[in-house]
Amino acid sequence: MDFSVIIDNLGYFTWGAYPDGPLGGAALTLLLSLLSGVAAGVLGLAWGIALVVSRGWLRWVLVGVLGFLRAIPVLMLMFWAYFLLPILFHVDVPALATVVCALSLIGGAYLAHGVAAGIGSLPAGQWAAAKALGLRPGQVLRLVILPQALPIMLPSFLNQWVSLIKDTSLAYVIGVGELSYVATQVSNRVMVHPVQIFLFVALVYFLFCSALQWLAHRLARRVPSRSHR
Amino acid sequence: MKKLTALAALSLALLSGIAHADRLEDIKKAGVLRVAAFDSNPPFGFVDAKTHQIEGLDVDYAKAIAAKLGVKLQLQSTNPANRVPLLVSNKVDLVLANFTITPERAQQVNFSTPYFASGQQFIVKKGTLTSQDQLNTWRVGVDKGTTNEGVLREKFPGAKVVAYDDTPFAFTALRNGNVQAITQDGPKLIGLLANVPDRDKYEVPPFTISNDLIGVGLPKGETALTDFVNQTLVELEKDGQAQKIYDTWFGPQTSTPLARLFKIGDKS
Amino acid sequence: MFGELLAPRYLHWLFDGFLLTLGLSLLVCAVATGLGALLYLARTAPARWLSTPARLYVLVIRNTPLLVQLFFWYFGVTALLPEALVTWLNTPRSLALGPVSLDWPSFEFIAGFWGLTLYTTAFIAEELRAGIDSVRQEQRAAGLALGMRPAQVWRHVILPQGLRTALGPLLGQYMNAVKNTSLTMAIGLADLSYASRQVETETFKTFQAFGFATLLYVLSIAVIEAVGQLIQHSRHYRRGVA
Numbered sequence: 197m198d199f200s201v202i203i204d205n206l207g208y209f210t211w212g213a214y215p216d217g218p219l220g221g222a223a224l225t226l227l228l229s230l231l232s233g234v235a236a237g238v239l240g241l242a243w244g245i246a247l248v249v250s251r252g253w254l255r256w257v258l259v260g261v262l263g264f265l266r267a268i269p270v271l272m273l274m275f276w277a278y279f280l281l282p283i284l285f286h287v288d289v290p291a292l293a294t295v296v297c298a299l300s301l302i303g304g305a306y307l308a309h310g311v312a313a314g315i316g317s318l319p320a321g322q323w324a325a326a327k328a329l330g331l332r333p334g335q336v337l338r339l340v341i342l343p344q345a346l347p348i349m350l351p352s353f354l355n356q357w358v359s360l361i362k363d364t365s366l367a368y369v370i371g372v373g374e375l376s377y378v379a380t381q382v383s384n385r386v387m388v389h390p391v392q393i394f395l396f397v398a399l400v401y402f403l404f405c406s407a408l409q410w411l412a413h414r415l416a417r418r419v420p421s422r423s424h425r
Numbered sequence: 426m427k428k429l430t431a432l433a434a435l436s437l438a439l440l441s442g443i444a445h446a447d448r449l450e451d452i453k454k455a456g457v458l459r460v461a462a463f464d465s466n467p468p469f470g471f472v473d474a475k476t477h478q479i480e481g482l483d484v485d486y487a488k489a490i491a492a493k494l495g496v497k498l499q500l501q502s503t504n505p506a507n508r509v510p511l512l513v514s515n516k517v518d519l520v521l522a523n524f525t526i527t528p529e530r531a532q533q534v535n536f537s538t539p540y541f542a543s544g545q546q547f548i549v550k551k552g553t554l555t556s557q558d559q560l561n562t563w564r565v566g567v568d569k570g571t572t573n574e575g576v577l578r579e580k581f582p583g584a585k586v587v588a589y590d591d592t593p594f595a596f597t598a599l600r601n602g603n604v605q606a607i608t609q610d611g612p613k614l615i616g617l618l619a620n621v622p623d624r625d626k627y628e629v630p631p632f633t634i635s636n637d638l639i640g641v642g643l644p645k646g647e648t649a650l651t652d653f654v655n656q657t658l659v660e661l662e663k664d665g666q667a668q669k670i671y672d673t674w675f676g677p678q679t680s681t682p683l684a685r686l687f688k689i690g691d692k693s
Numbered sequence: 694m695f696g697e698l699l700a701p702r703y704l705h706w707l708f709d710g711f712l713l714t715l716g717l718s719l720l721v722c723a724v725a726t727g728l729g730a731l732l733y734l735a736r737t738a739p740a741r742w743l744s745t746p747a748r749l750y751v752l753v754i755r756n757t758p759l760l761v762q763l764f765f766w767y768f769g770v771t772a773l774l775p776e777a778l779v780t781w782l783n784t785p786r787s788l789a790l791g792p793v794s795l796d797w798p799s800f801e802f803i804a805g806f807w808g809l810t811l812y813t814t815a816f817i818a819e820e821l822r823a824g825i826d827s828v829r830q831e832q833r834a835a836g837l838a839l840g841m842r843p844a845q846v847w848r849h850v851i852l853p854q855g856l857r858t859a860l861g862p863l864l865g866q867y868m869n870a871v872k873n874t875s876l877t878m879a880i881g882l883a884d885l886s887y888a889s890r891q892v893e894t895e896t897f898k899t900f901q902a903f904g905f906a907t908l909l910y911v912l913s914i915a916v917i918e919a920v921g922q923l924i925q926h927s928r929h930y931r932r933g934v935a
Contacts (some may be wrong), residue, residue: 263918266868267872268911271875272906362757369879376758376760376761390772394764394768397761398762
């Protein structure tokens with residue numbers, strides 16, 4: 197099998213047209229997943245804490261919104277954000293921001309439940325003890341609960357990040373020049389080597405995701421597992 | 426809902442005092458003309474292997490319009506399905522992507538005067554299509570978001586239509602045997618075959634099932650911009666630049682020679 | 694742009710796409726569950742020649758995007774298949790089962806089914822593994838101590854508890870399968886998201902077309918979620934949870 201098409205286009209696959217154009221290719225994939233990952237982490241943390249502390253109808257609204265975000269296919273959310281938001285609200289969102297927004301909203305929704313579960317897994321005594329010491333609710337969260345819950349949640353954050361890396365490939369639909377888009381562009385130009393190109397692209401994603409997963413695995417083993425049911 | 430939107434629009438217009446800024450002014454102020462062009466359809470719009478920039482016939486016209494305006498050109502790559510959404514959602518100012526003029530589309534977008542004409546044709550594996558009626562029983566590949574799909578369904582209602590994101594995908598399906606023919610504008614098909622190493626296995630039967638006029642897509646209601654683009658196109662024809670652009674991509678020295686039968690300003 | 698509804702013809706297209714999405718999801722979930730169980734067994738088998746390929750399969754499939762996998766199967770691998778096979782796969786035929794006749798699905802459906810099933814199988818196998826691994830070792834020891842044979846321990850002690858734990862995550866994977874069918878539009882399968890784009894192209898009613906499709910997706914997921922909640926709150930289920 198002739199892999200010269202990969203070698204010939206390696207630069208394009210890695211950087212896109214940069215510096216003679218916007219950043220693209222694998223570099224853009226990494227950038228998108230990094231930005232989305234951080235944003236999803238922040239959102240997930242905020243929503244997760246909100247899930248734990250909110251009550252009544254506010255909590256139901258939150259559950260509804262999170263449920264919607266987890267029910268909508270990523271593809272559809274990208275369509276909405278990119279093509280429909282500008283028409284509805286006259287807000288122009290550039291493609292990159294659209295991808296980061298869509299991915300972080302969905303990622304955040306999944307993480308929120310993980311965060312809530314992580315906080316919920318801590319013994320109730322922690323909350324009671326902290327309050328008995330006279331700490332305010334904000335301080336309870338910041339000084340007692342989160343430092344214990346975060347290490348438990350870290351593997352799920354990293355797993356979500358792995359999903360995010362894969363989901364950046366869907367930016368292809370709105371024409372963002374990340375790795376999958378660039379790969380189909382090259383494949384469309386060269387025409388006769390789809391197998392080589394898609395194998396190569398799969399390999400690159402595989403390397404990114406596996407590296408993250410290995411990291412998650414290492415961190416999970418470091419955290420003492422809580423043996424309670 | 427419609428009343429509310431009308432009321433909101435009216436109040437916005439009143440509040441702004443001046444008539445709403447029109448796109449031509451905005452482009453000149455921003456100093457950038459945003460154009461959507463194809464990136465996988467030689468010779469209309471394709472990515473050059475060395476420079477990694479989008480080149481092609483449509484791009485040359487875009488460059489000429491931007492030069493006339495005195496602004497920078499910013500290209501946004503697109504496929505047929507995303508053309509109209511990009512324009513309607515204000516992501517681009519113009520669409521120069523082999524955009525066929527139809528009355529339905531004209532309700533959503535403005536069109537310039539036509540700058541290219543072509544007919545819808547097919548690519549088949551050599552020797553497989555002996556009569557047009559066969560198409561009524563075949564699986565035919567089309568591009569999503571093109572007029573070709575509608576025309577195909579109309580002329581050959583028995584054909585099984587499979588729509589792909591862009592022409593090269595449809596061609597790959599043809600090569601793999603998933604479809605027996607693909608349909609697109611003739612010049613696009615010729616451009617495609619010229620770049621394919623196994624082109625001898627395919628042919629473009631010499632009949633067309635439609636006659637299309639290609640125009641520049643503009644946002645609906647932007648009369649100043651439309652007039653400007655029309656003027657530019659007419660001038661390009663007059664000073665011979667249009668012919669030069671044509672010859673660069675379809676001239677006798679190229680790999681896709683095609684006689685130029687339509688000039689800007691012709692009625693059809 | 695907001696208020697006008699879609700003409701019946703277009704609603705029909707959307708509905709056809711929805712039926713295809715549902716049918717594909719159902720088929721994928723059913724087959725992937727079965728294959729996932731087999732894959733789980735292979736992965737936890739003591740024999741290296743079974744467990745290593747299984748682990749590799751799971752690793753590769755879970756760490757590459759589904760879109761790339763679908764492209765690989767539909768545009769890539771098809772090029773490598775012998776022409777006769779591709780022609781056979783593309784030939785329409787139908788199987789008569791009494792009053793109903795099943796039509797041979799399109800190649801796009803086959804490729805989409807193949808790619809989606811391979812993808813979902815890997816995830817289901819891992820969810821099964823997580824569920825069954827969560828059953829404490831003591832349960833197995835207790836079963837053996839009571840005089841049960843290993844197969845009986847498996848069938849009466851470990852499997853019921855493991856499957857109960859895995860139920861939630863399994864349903865999550867089924868929901869993912871439904872959402873993942875939206876990617877098959879890139880290989881030309883006329884599913885719901887493809888239909889919504891087609892309707893949008895013809896009618897330019899972007900909001901209605903996408904809105905309707907989104908609603909259908911969310912409803913399908915909501916139904917699976919509701920079913921899951923019903924099962925998890927049923928007495929039969931709750932009695933079994935440790």
